[in-house]
Amino acid sequence: xxxxxxxxxxxxxxxxxxxxxxxxxxxxxxxxxxxxxxxxxxxxxxxxxxxxxxxxxxxxxxxxxxxxxxxxxxxxxxxxxxxxxxxxxxxxxxxxxxxxxxxxxxx
Amino acid sequence: xxxxxxxxxxxxxxxxxxxxxxxxxxxxxxxxxxxxxxxxxxxxxxxxxxxxxxxxxxxxxxxxxxxxxxxxxxxxxxxxxxxxxxxxxxxxxxxxxxxxxxxxxxxxxxxxxxxxxxxxxxx
Numbered sequence: 001x002x003x004x005x006x007x008x009x010x011x012x013x014x015x016x017x018x019x020x021x022x023x024x025x026x027x028x029x030x031x032x033x034x035x036x037x038x039x040x041x042x043x044x045x046x047x048x049x050x051x052x053x054x055x056x057x058x059x060x061x062x063x064x065x066x067x068x069x070x071x072x073x074x075x076x077x078x079x080x081x082x083x084x085x086x087x088x089x090x091x092x093x094x095x096x097x098x099x100x101x102x103x104x105x106x107x
Numbered sequence: 108x109x110x111x112x113x114x115x116x117x118x119x120x121x122x123x124x125x126x127x128x129x130x131x132x133x134x135x136x137x138x139x140x141x142x143x144x145x146x147x148x149x150x151x152x153x154x155x156x157x158x159x160x161x162x163x164x165x166x167x168x169x170x171x172x173x174x175x176x177x178x179x180x181x182x183x184x185x186x187x188x189x190x191x192x193x194x195x196x197x198x199x200x201x202x203x204x205x206x207x208x209x210x211x212x213x214x215x216x217x218x219x220x221x222x223x224x225x226x227x228x229x230x
Binding site: 006017020021023024037040044074077081 | 114118119138142152163164186197208
């Protein structure tokens with residue numbers, strides 16, 4: 001087994017490991033969970049670009065794509081989190097209802 | 108040969124940590140714990156996979172004067188891993204901060220107490 005076959009296997013494994021993040025992206029339950037899933041998928045994509053470059057023996061090209069994708073992913077998740085910082089919480093779904101007073105304690 | 112072996116071991120370790128992050132993203136009960144799993148697992152496994160592939164670039168290395176493009180590629184890969192090492196915890200912290208400011212509920216089990224509640228409502 002050469003390293004190329006191993007790289008193809010690693011890329012397919014990365015692709016399969018995106019499926020849980022896709023599931024979290026679709027079921028939610030809140031918008032912040034979806035942003036977390038998008039962040040995970042973006043990081044995996046940047047790594048996957050380097051793996052693809054290793055398979056095609058053109059890492060010198062794909063490494064720039066991976067760097068640009070990592071920067072875009074960081075800016076996107078940071079902008080989304082700063083945006084959701086501002087809007088009121090009832091627009092967000094069931095998991096983000098405000099915590100009324102003290103938490104549940106054993107009586 | 109030994110370089111391919113070291114590189115394969117690093118990539119496999121990174122895939123194991125990616126698997127841990129994916130399992131945590133599915134199984135954990137509330138937003139904070141999911142964020143914990145995703146942030147830590149993604150950072151470490153991205154570093155491991157990218158550094159493993161950077162080591163693999165050294166497979167035909169002879170001398171710096173002859174193979175300087177390889178050194179350039181390795182420097183770019185190290186730059187990507189340093190960038191991920193800085194930005195992934197930053198975005199994790201920003202997301203958790205957004206959730207905390209929006210008062211996302213944490214799942215507290217029966218018989219446990221939320222130690223952070225006193226931080227929010229100082230008595």
